Amino acid sequence: METEAQTLTYAVIGATGKSGRRVADLLETEGYDIRRLARGTSPRFDWEEPEGWERALRGVDRLYVTYVPDLAAPGSDAAITRLVEVAREAEVGRVVLLSGRGEQGARRCEEIVLGSGIPATVVSASWFTQNFTEGALSGALQSGFLAIAAGQMREPFVDVDDVAAVVVTVLTRDGHEGHRYELTGPEPLTFGEVAALLTELTGRDIRYVPMDFDEFHAAVLQEAGPETATLLTELCREVFDGRNEKPTDGVREILGRAPRGVRAVLADALTAARRA
Numbered sequence: 001m002e003t004e005a006q007t008l009t010y011a012v013i014g015a016t017g018k019s020g021r022r023v024a025d026l027l028e029t030e031g032y033d034i035r036r037l038a039r040g041t042s043p044r045f046d047w048e049e050p051e052g053w054e055r056a057l058r059g060v061d062r063l064y065v066t067y068v069p070d071l072a073a074p075g076s077d078a079a080i081t082r083l084v085e086v087a088r089e090a091e092v093g094r095v096v097l098l099s100g101r102g103e104q105g106a107r108r109c110e111e112i113v114l115g116s117g118i119p120a121t122v123v124s125a126s127w128f129t130q131n132f133t134e135g136a137l138s139g140a141l142q143s144g145f146l147a148i149a150a151g152q153m154r155e156p157f158v159d160v161d162d163v164a165a166v167v168v169t170v171l172t173r174d175g176h177e178g179h180r181y182e183l184t185g186p187e188p189l190t191f192g193e194v195a196a197l198l199t200e201l202t203g204r205d206i207r208y209v210p211m212d213f214d215e216f217h218a219a220v221l222q223e224a225g226p227e228t229a230t231l232l233t234e235l236c237r238e239v240f241d242g243r244n245e246k247p248t249d250g251v252r253e254i255l256g257r258a259p260r261g262v263r264a265v266l267a268d269a270l271t272a273a274r275r276a
């Protein structure tokens with residue numbers, strides 16, 4: 001029998017990204033009507049082209065928002081303010097926003113969404129474990145060097161499949177409106193410990209190279225240009241000061257089970273990559 005939530009249209013902004021793809025896939029598997037939104041979809045959604053947002057959100061009942069490059073980036077608050085205006089006009093009935101844990105700039109965007117008048121939930125996540133296998137840090141698998149300005153700080157990396165399962169729960173079930181959930185994995189690890197795990201699981205030598213902020217900025221500048229270099233350097237400076245080391249019980253609170261640990265997630269991802 002169809003529940004009321006199953007008769008609604010769900011949209012995912014960033015539906016080809018790490019969390020968005022998983023959220024869209026889970027919703028589809030559970031039988032929900034789903035509209036995937038990104039720059040290559042129809043309708044198209046581009047953060048740089050607000051004139052197309054109304055068309056993308058027309059007829060949408062529930063919306064999952066992932067913002068790029070990051071809610072801590074300059075201009076994110078203006079974009080999120082405009083998005084919630086368009087969503088309100090389109091009569092979107094529920095919004096879930098993905099946020100980055102411990103980022104001051106992201107908190108401004110969270111407040112905009114939570115104060116928008118649209119029933120909303122914020123899911124604030126620690127760094128994804130999948131950054132090492134499908135994200136910005138996956139180059140270490142080829143180069144053998146995991147280079148980042150994180151010192152000996154510990155991060156309770158979270159499984160993005162856990163994040164997606166939480167997002168789907170709060171999107172489809174009542175009672176989470178107005179809440180902000182912090183999601184982490186079960187144990188804080190240094191990047192050196194992750195490099196050691198990657199070495200063990202791949203059988204290849206992968207070393208952590210702790211950079212200072214200037215070295216890191218120069219390295220990213222070469223690869224990705226000045227905006228990304230400044231954004232990522234400032235993010236490292238902000239969040240790797242110890243504020244995010246402590247794990248939370250957000251995943252257990254929503255899913256009723258423990259979050260998956262880094263070793264299990266990496267092992268599964270590397271096995272899947274070998275089979276592909």
Ligand SMILES: NC(=O)c1ccc[n+]([C@@H]2O[C@H](COP(=O)([O-])OP(=O)(O)OC[C@H]3O[C@@H](n4cnc5c(N)ncnc54)[C@H](OP(=O)(O)O)[C@@H]3O)[C@@H](O)[C@H]2O)c1
Nearest residue numbers: 014015016017018038039046047067070099100125127128
């Ligand atoms: N990665 C993490 O560890 C982490 C942790 C916590 C929170 N977050 C938050 O997650 C968000 C995205 O991060 P992610 O690492 O998951 O991203 P991602 O995997 O790189 O995915 C980015 C998504 O955004 C789309 N996109 C790129 N440029 C776009 C544009 N101009 N307009 C519309 N869509 C665009 C991409 O699709 P197309 O290229 O197909 O358009 C893709 O679907 C950020 O707000 C970040 O703060 C990330």
